[in-house]
Amino acid sequence: MKAIEINGNIKTYNRLPKTWKDDNGVHLNFDKVENPQDYGFYDVVMPTYDSVTQQISNLHFDGRKKKFVYDVTDKVFSQTLEEAKDTKKSEVKTMAYKLLQPTDWYGIRLAINGIALPQDITDERNEIIRKSDIAEVEIDNLTTIAEVLKYQIILVEPIDILGSELV
Amino acid sequence: MAQETINIGTSPNDGTGDPLRNAFNKANLNFSELYSGAGVGDDSVTYAKLGTEFTTSAALATNVDFATAQVFTKTLSGDTTLTFSNAEIGMVKDLVITGAHTLTLPAGSTVAGTYDGSVSNLIQVVVTGASEYWFSISQAQ
Numbered sequence: 320m321k322a323i324e325i326n327g328n329i330k331t332y333n334r335l336p337k338t339w340k341d342d343n344g345v346h347l348n349f350d351k352v353e354n355p356q357d358y359g360f361y362d363v364v365m366p367t368y369d370s371v372t373q374q375i376s377n378l379h380f381d382g383r384k385k386k387f388v389y390d391v392t393d394k395v396f397s398q399t400l401e402e403a404k405d406t407k408k409s410e411v412k413t414m415a416y417k418l419l420q421p422t423d424w425y426g427i428r429l430a431i432n433g434i435a436l437p438q439d440i441t442d443e444r445n446e447i448i449r450k451s452d453i454a455e456v457e458i459d460n461l462t463t464i465a466e467v468l469k470y471q472i473i474l475v476e477p478i479d480i481l482g483s484e485l486v
Numbered sequence: 487m488a489q490e491t492i493n494i495g496t497s498p499n500d501g502t503g504d505p506l507r508n509a510f511n512k513a514n515l516n517f518s519e520l521y522s523g524a525g526v527g528d529d530s531v532t533y534a535k536l537g538t539e540f541t542t543s544a545a546l547a548t549n550v551d552f553a554t555a556q557v558f559t560k561t562l563s564g565d566t567t568l569t570f571s572n573a574e575i576g577m578v579k580d581l582v583i584t585g586a587h588t589l590t591l592p593a594g595s596t597v598a599g600t601y602d603g604s605v606s607n608l609i610q611v612v613v614t615g616a617s618e619y620w621f622s623i624s625q626a627q
Binding site for chain 1: 564567586587588589590591592593597600601602603
């Protein structure tokens with residue numbers, strides 16, 4: 320990524336424009352220019368940062384590095400730790416509900432007609448409920464908002480496109 | 487043919503001028519030249535009568551001298567900035583340029599089309615005003 324500062328405004332480009340116009344003229348085939356710096360274009364340095372807990376802002380030119388750089392700052396969370404946990408546990412419940420819903424009719428059929436659930440269905444539903452219970456306990460045990468936000472809810476094993484479970 | 491001038495002598499009937507037949511022959515030759523070349527009968531100007539600035543091609547360094555050629559050719563070997571000289575409003579020139587480098591046109595340029603460094607580009611420039619140029623860029627299909 321490149322950027323240029325014009326009249327105090329910094330404009331970023333994923334790639335150099337094909338044509339560039341400035342006070343010196345119109346520059347054709349500009350994306351092949353030998354020294355973009357001669358025209359005010361410099362690299363933009365994307366910092367490594369934790370997008371869950373940090374944010375980038377204030378793109379500015381670092382004259383020493385001759386590059387445009389971002390400031391990395393910690394995010395200020397609006398939620399308390401307990402509120403974050405409640406939100407995450409709500410997500411667990413929603414995910415479990417969606418996973419159980421397709422087989423709910425087995426339960427309705429049991430209630431109406433007394434037909435037992437197939438064992439594999441029973442096992443599948445029990446596993447979802449077990450994992451959601453574990454997830455809620457794990458979330459309750461977390462001690463920072465960052466940990467809560469980063470917590471990955473996994474109630475079923477991911478499968479690849481061929482249908483086999485990924486290890 | 488150089489212009490045929492009728493010798494009219496130094497004074498009437500002094501016997502030093504062209505005979506009448508020779509005089510009219512010169513007149514005919516002059517008119518024939520006009521009608522066969524840059525005729526005046528239909529106000530046309532033939533290609534043969536145009537100056538070399540309208541009929542020749544020249545290799546281009548960096549300055550496009552509008553007074554020297556009609557077509558300018560160049561293969562870019564590095565980033566290049568063109569300058570223009572002797573450009574007058576209404577003039578039209580053709581630049582045939584190739585090369586995968588950046589080509590800078592003078593300030594005051596308006597550009598239609600996109601330069602493609604991988605092929606030959608026909609860049610036609612029209613002088614639309616004082617230090618104002620309109621460029622049309624095209625490539626072979």
